[in-house]
Structure formats: structure tokens, C-alpha cells
Amino acid sequence: MTVFILRRVLQAILVLAITSLVVFLGVYAIGDPLEILLPADASMAERAQVTASLHLDDPLALQYWNFIVQALQGNFGRSFVFNRPALEVIFERLPATLELVTTSLILSLIIGIPLGFLAGTRPRTVTDETIMTGSILGFSLPNFWQGMMLIMIFSVWLGWLPSTGRGDTGTILGVRTSYATWDGFVHLLLPATNLALAQIALVIRLTRTGVQETMPLDFVKYARARGISERRILSVHVFKTILIPIVTVLGIEFGSLIAFAVVTETIFAWPGVGKLIIDSINMLDRPIVVAYILVIVSMFIVINLVVDVLYSLLDPRIRSRAS
Amino acid sequence: MSEHLLEVRGLRTWFETPKGTVKAVDGVDLTLNRGEILGLVGESGSGKSITGFSLLGLVDPPGKVVEGDIRFQGEDLRAASARRQRALRGNRIAMIFQDPMMTLNPVLRIGTQMIETVQAHEKVSKSEARRRARDALGMVGIPHPEERIDAYPHEFSGGMRQRVAIAIALLHKPDLIIADEPTTALDVTIQSQILSEVQSLTRDLGMGLIWISHDLGVVGQLANKVAVMYAGRIVERGAVDDVLDRPRHPYTRGLLDSLPMENDRGQPLRQIPGNAPPPLNRPEGCPFRPRCARASEACLAEPAETGTAARAWRCFHPLEQTGVFA
Ligand SMILES: Nc1ncnc2c1ncn2[C@@H]1O[C@H](COP(=O)(O)OP(=O)(O)O)[C@@H](O)[C@H]1O
Numbered sequence: 001m002t003v004f005i006l007r008r009v010l011q012a013i014l015v016l017a018i019t020s021l022v023v024f025l026g027v028y029a030i031g032d033p034l035e036i037l038l039p040a041d042a043s044m045a046e047r048a049q050v051t052a053s054l055h056l057d058d059p060l061a062l063q064y065w066n067f068i069v070q071a072l073q074g075n076f077g078r079s080f081v082f083n084r085p086a087l088e089v090i091f092e093r094l095p096a097t098l099e100l101v102t103t104s105l106i107l108s109l110i111i112g113i114p115l116g117f118l119a120g121t122r123p124r125t126v127t128d129e130t131i132m133t134g135s136i137l138g139f140s141l142p143n144f145w146q147g148m149m150l151i152m153i154f155s156v157w158l159g160w161l162p163s164t165g166r167g168d169t170g171t172i173l174g175v176r177t178s179y180a181t182w183d184g185f186v187h188l189l190l191p192a193t194n195l196a197l198a199q200i201a202l203v204i205r206l207t208r209t210g211v212q213e214t215m216p217l218d219f220v221k222y223a224r225a226r227g228i229s230e231r232r233i234l235s236v237h238v239f240k241t242i243l244i245p246i247v248t249v250l251g252i253e254f255g256s257l258i259a260f261a262v263v264t265e266t267i268f269a270w271p272g273v274g275k276l277i278i279d280s281i282n283m284l285d286r287p288i289v290v291a292y293i294l295v296i297v298s299m300f301i302v303i304n305l306v307v308d309v310l311y312s313l314l315d316p317r318i319r320s321r322a323s
Numbered sequence: 324m325s326e327h328l329l330e331v332r333g334l335r336t337w338f339e340t341p342k343g344t345v346k347a348v349d350g351v352d353l354t355l356n357r358g359e360i361l362g363l364v365g366e367s368g369s370g371k372s373i374t375g376f377s378l379l380g381l382v383d384p385p386g387k388v389v390e391g392d393i394r395f396q397g398e399d400l401r402a403a404s405a406r407r408q409r410a411l412r413g414n415r416i417a418m419i420f421q422d423p424m425m426t427l428n429p430v431l432r433i434g435t436q437m438i439e440t441v442q443a444h445e446k447v448s449k450s451e452a453r454r455r456a457r458d459a460l461g462m463v464g465i466p467h468p469e470e471r472i473d474a475y476p477h478e479f480s481g482g483m484r485q486r487v488a489i490a491i492a493l494l495h496k497p498d499l500i501i502a503d504e505p506t507t508a509l510d511v512t513i514q515s516q517i518l519s520e521v522q523s524l525t526r527d528l529g530m531g532l533i534w535i536s537h538d539l540g541v542v543g544q545l546a547n548k549v550a551v552m553y554a555g556r557i558v559e560r561g562a563v564d565d566v567l568d569r570p571r572h573p574y575t576r577g578l579l580d581s582l583p584m585e586n587d588r589g590q591p592l593r594q595i596p597g598n599a600p601p602p603l604n605r606p607e608g609c610p611f612r613p614r615c616a617r618a619s620e621a622c623l624a625e626p627a628e629t630g631t632a633a634r635a636w637r638c639f640h641p642l643e644q645t646g647v648f649a
């Protein structure tokens with residue numbers, strides 16, 4: 001296991017190095033931040049001064065080298081727009097996004113798995129057909145349209161839930177979170193649901209297929225032959241078996257959730273990194289964009305590692321092969 | 324007459340498929356008493372497993388027990404509620420499957436699967452259930468049961484896994500065990516070890532055992548009684564020595580001839596010519612007719628069972644009652 005983790009960490013460093021180069025080149029090849037940072041009537045002297053202070057006239061290789069040296073010390077430069085350290089700006093916004101994404105993930109599990117079981121254990125019944133039709137809608141309707149509908153129904157017509165912004169936050173175990181206050185919680189509901197809809201549909205499908213593929217297996221019949229109750233067969237034998245593919249797919253999906261959060265955060269004016277990155281791209285705020293991408297890539301690497309570890313915890317056969 | 328442990332009369336289990344009705348089990352009678360081992364023999368596809376599943380009420384759709392009487396210690400199992408059937412399964416009637424690699428859940432520890440089996444039928448604490456599971460593992464000869472109980476199925480060898488399955492079957496000291504080709508996947512040495520252990524367990528615990536196998540040789544080693552199955556029916560049955568020494572049905576004779584014998588090693592085995600009839604298209608009359616050297620016009624009708632309650636066959640031209648092996 002130690003060797004396994006060590007190898008993964010080395011891989012991670014390599015991936016980060018390559019990503020940093022690609023991102024650096026990509027971002028620096030496009031656009032001129034001076035146009036945004038300076039007023040249109042700025043003098044040549046002003047231009048030269050800003051260029052020098054941002055080291056924009058250094059050779060590209062030197063700029064990259066300086067960037068890496070600084071990045072290794074946790075310094076991704078100052079945001080052109082906020083005039084504060086880029087990392088600080090990102091970490092200020094990241095908790096809101098992570099809160100949104102994890103809430104959707106949890107929603108998709110606690111709603112998707114039971115519905116998937118319901119459909120999977122009653123194939124081709126009205127229950128099954130209804131759930132599956134619902135999941136097709138969850139998949140195929142555009143995310144932003146679903147968001148608008150949620151706002152229409154729950155905020156405009158029913159007036160139950162707020163539609164914009166993050167509510168009051170409080171601190172639980174040293175983490176600032178919306179869960180600490182009722183106002184924060186109700187503000188979280190609509191955006192989290194919006195982000196979760198496609199995931200719920202995905203989890204329903206995975207669960208349903210998993211249940212249908214697992215039920216005819218010999219170990220289910222053997223469990224019945226031992227007099228094990230149907231309830232325990234489903235909640236232990238089948239559940240533990242299908243958790244393996246579900247965890248794998250959700251690990252991969254975590255990334256696409258962060259990506260989709262951009263849309264959701266825009267619709268619901270959620271102050272997370274998704275909204276920040278859209279603004280920063282528009283403003284050509286290079287340090288933020290670069291730091292954002294590297295932070296997200298690091299998160300992906302950590303998530304993948306967590307999924308692999310979970311995987312081996314869930315499947316004893318993999319665990320003994322690894323050791 | 325006294326009550327039998329198990330009495331099956333006219334059991335029919337059919338599968339309704341889009342292509343027609345598969346009569347997997349088509350009129351099977353079986354009788355078993357305590358302390359007896361019944362060998363149920365036949366080629367693959369003859370309906371042995373489906374017979375076993377029918378007894379436990381575990382036939383999966385589209386299969387269904389359509390007819391027959393299953394009495395277990397006098398109780399009508401087909402009329403029993405689902406709840407009652409579950410209470411009997413794994414408790415009074417246990418089943419051992421062919422390959423415990425496929426039947427034990429790979430993601431759960433052996434101990435978990437044994438403890439749940441104990442607790443499915445008895446209100447005992449987890450530690451008490453675990454103690455019983457460990458004792459059962461020790462009883463079937465698994466070394467270090469205290470440690471092995473926490474292992475996963477794939478951490479056992481084939482022979483040890485089969486012992487685990489036997490240990491699970493013994494957890495509640497059942498009255499009847501149905502073992503479906505449990506040693507087929509094992510090598511000969513381990514197989515005969517397990518056979519002799521199973522034999523003494525059956526005798527000591529006073530259980531009834533139905534041993535399903537395609538191997539008449541194994542059954543000859545182990546069983547008291549034998550029932551030979553062909554195309555969903557019992558074509559010959561009787562005491563094991565009688566059937567093996569003086570087979571009356573040509574199919575039984577064919578099975579015996581195809582066994583490898585000590586004294587003609589190196590000679591090709593004499594297989595029964597032809598194949599088992601396709602289940603959707605069985606020949607009219609005696610289903611063995613296309614493969615039978617003794618077939619005549621008469622065999623276009625269905626042979627009824629002739630003989631006594633203890634010794635019977637279904638054939639119009641049974642073999643003479645002389646010993647085959649002098
Ligand atoms: N799900 C099913 N659908 C249709 N036919 C089946 C099904 N399961 C078993 N059968 C039929 O039942 C017959 C008996 O099968 P089985 O009892 O497994 O044979 P055995 O155990 O003697 O090898 C086979 O001919 C097979 O075609």
C-alpha cells in the first residue's frame with residue numbers, strides 16, 4: 001500500500017509539472033493584460049512601468065522559471081484585478097464551491113440509490129418506467145434550463161426558497177459552512193439540487209443496472225438458500241457489490257461537477273470559484289486562471305487517490321492483490 | 324408405514340420460454356429417510372439442479388413448479404408460506420452449490436456470511452453466532468478457524484472453500500442437505516477426503532443427504548440409494564449396490580460403461596453414443612430411444628415405472644438381472 005501511494009504521489013508531481021507548463025504557455029500566449037489593466041489613454045511611460053512591475057517583458061522561459069519557483073512557495077502572483085495573492089482569492093471562494101459540489105454528490109446518492117433499487121427490483125413495472133423516464137429528463141434537459149425551472153417553481157411561484165446568493169454562514173468544527181444556519185441551508189437547496197439533477201439520474205441508472213446484474217448471480221441464490229431475508233440480501237449483499245462501480249463513476253464525476261458548477265453558480269449567483277473563473281477569464285486575470293487550474297488539477301489527483309483507496313476498501317480482491 | 328424425511332411425488336418444474344415450454348423436471352418421485360444418502364445422477368442438463376432448487380422453492384422465473392407433492396417430515400412444502408419456506412431454508416434444509424467461489428459473496432468475509440446465516444434463524448448475539456461459526460469451521464477440518472473466519476472467499480483454496488460451504492450447511496444441524504455437485508471442481512484426493520467426512524457426518528448427525536452428481540463412480544462410493552435421471556425423469560432407482568451391479572435401464576448401463584475402470588486403463592472410454600435430447604424437442608415415447616441399442620416399436624410409447632417402491636425402472640426392454648461385474 002505504501003509503495004502504491006508513493007508511486008501515485010510521484011505520478012501526481014509529474015502530472016502537475018506538465019499541467020503547469022501547458023497552462024502557463026496557453027494562458028500567456030493569448031491576450032494582453034495591459035489592455036485591461038490600463039485605461040485606454042495611458043501614456044507610454046505608464047505602460048512601461050506596469051510591464052516592468054509585472055515582469056511581462058522578461059523572456060518566456062525566465063517568466064516560467066520565476067513562476068515555478070514562486071509557485072513552489074505557494075505564491076501564484078497577485079491577481080491583476082483584485083490586487084491580492086491569487087491563491088488567497090481562490091481559497092476564499094473554494095469552500096462555497098466545494099460545499100455546493102459535495103451537497104449535490106450527497107443528494108445524488110441519497111436520492112439516486114433508493115430510486116435505483118426501487119426500479120431495479122421491479123423491472124418493467126410502472127414504478128420502474130416512471131423512475132426511468134424521470135432519469136431520462138434529468139439527463140437530457142439542459143442544466144441551465146433546469147435551473148431556471150427550479151427558480152420559477154420554488155422561488156417565484158411557491159416562494160419557498162431563495163434563488164440567489166449564499167445565505168448566512170456559520171462555523172462548524174472550524175469550517176465556514178451554510179449548514180450552520182437555517183438561512184444558509186435554504187440558500188444552498190436550489191443550487192445544490194440543480195447541480196445534482198444529472199448526477200441523480202446517473203446514480204439511478206448505475207444502481208438499477210447494478211441491481212439487475214447482481215440479482216441473478218449465484219451468491220444471491222445461495223443467500224436465499226441459507227434463509228437470509230430479502231431485505232438483508234438487498235441492503236448488504238447487493239448494495240456492497242454495486243457500491244464499487246458507483247464510487248468509481250462518482251469519483252470521475254466529481255470533476256465534471258466542479259465544471260458544471262460554473263453554470264449553476266452563474267444562474268444562482270453563488271459566490272464560488274466557478275463564477276470567479278468566468279470573470280477572471282473575461283478580465284484576462286492570468287494569475288487567477290493559472291492558480292485555479294493548478295488547484296483543480298491537484299484536487300482531481302487527490303480525489304482519484306481517494307477513489308482508489310476506497311475501491312480497495314470495498315473490494316477485498318483488489319486489496320490482497322495490491323499487498 | 325412411518326413418515327419419511329422427504330417424499331416427492333410427481334414433481335414437474337417447467338420453464339415457459341418464448342420458444343416453448345422447457346420441461347426441466349417432468350414427473351420426479353424421490354423418497355429419503357434420516358441417515359440415508361441418495362445419489363441423484365445424470366448427464367448435464369437432465370434436470371438435477373432444478374430438482375434440488377424445486378425442493379427449496381428457489382426456482383427462478385420463468386421456471387415454476389407446476390405440479391407435484393413435496394413433503395418434508397410430513398409438511399407440504401408447496402403449500403407453505405414464503406415466510407415458512409425461508410425459515411426452513413438454511414435451517415432444516417441446507418443446500419451446497421457446485422462452486423463456492425461463485426456462491427459465497429466475494430465482498431463479504433466468510434465470518435459475516437456465516438454469522439448472518441446463524442442469525443437468520445436464531446435470536447443469538449453476534450459473538451455467540453461467531454463462536455458457532457468458528458466451531459463449524461473447525462468441525463469440517465479448517466485449520467486456525469479463529470483467524471480464517473475473518474478471511475474473504477478468494478483467500479481460500481477450492482477444497483477449503485468447499486469445506487466452508489459444508490460448514491455453513493451444518494450450522495443449524497439441518498435434517499436434510501442437498502449437495503449439488505459439490506466436489507466436481509476438486510481434485511480426486513481432496514474429493515475423496517471430503518466424501519468420507521460427509522459420509523460420517525451424515526451418519527453421526529442422522530441427516531438425510533441428497534448428493535447430486537454426474538459421476539456414478541462418486542455416488543457408488545458415497546450413497547445408499549441412487550436415482551438415475553434422464554431428460555427430467557427418474558429412469559432407474561434402487562439401492563446403490565443393486566443398481567450399480569445389476570442395472571436394468573440401458574442408460575444406467577451406458578453411464579457405468581463410460582466410467583474409467585482400474586483394469587482397463589489406457590483404453591478409450593466407452594461413451595454413450597449421441598447427445599441428450601434438446602429440452603424443447605424431446606423424442607416421442609421413451610426419451611432415450613434415439614441413443615438406445617435395445618429400442619423397438621414399443622418404445623414409441625412412454626415407458627411407465629415398473630418394479631417396487633424400493634427398486635424400479637422405466638423401460639420396455641430392461642436388461643437381464645444377471646451380475647455385470649462377476
Ligand atoms: N432459466 C431457464 N430457462 C429455460 N430453461 C432452463 C432454465 N434453467 C434451466 N433450464 C433447463 O432445465 C434443464 C435442466 O437443467 P439443470 O437442472 O440445471 O440440469 P443439471 O443440473 O442436471 O445439469 C436444462 O435442460 C435447461 O435447459
Ligand code: SF4
Pocket residue numbers: 572573574609610611612613615616617618619622626637638639640641
Ligand atoms: S424403453 Fe426402449 S428406448 Fe427406452 S431405454 Fe428402454 S429399450 Fe431403450
Ligand SMILES: [Mg+2]
Pocket residue numbers: 368371372373503
Ligand atoms: Mg446442475
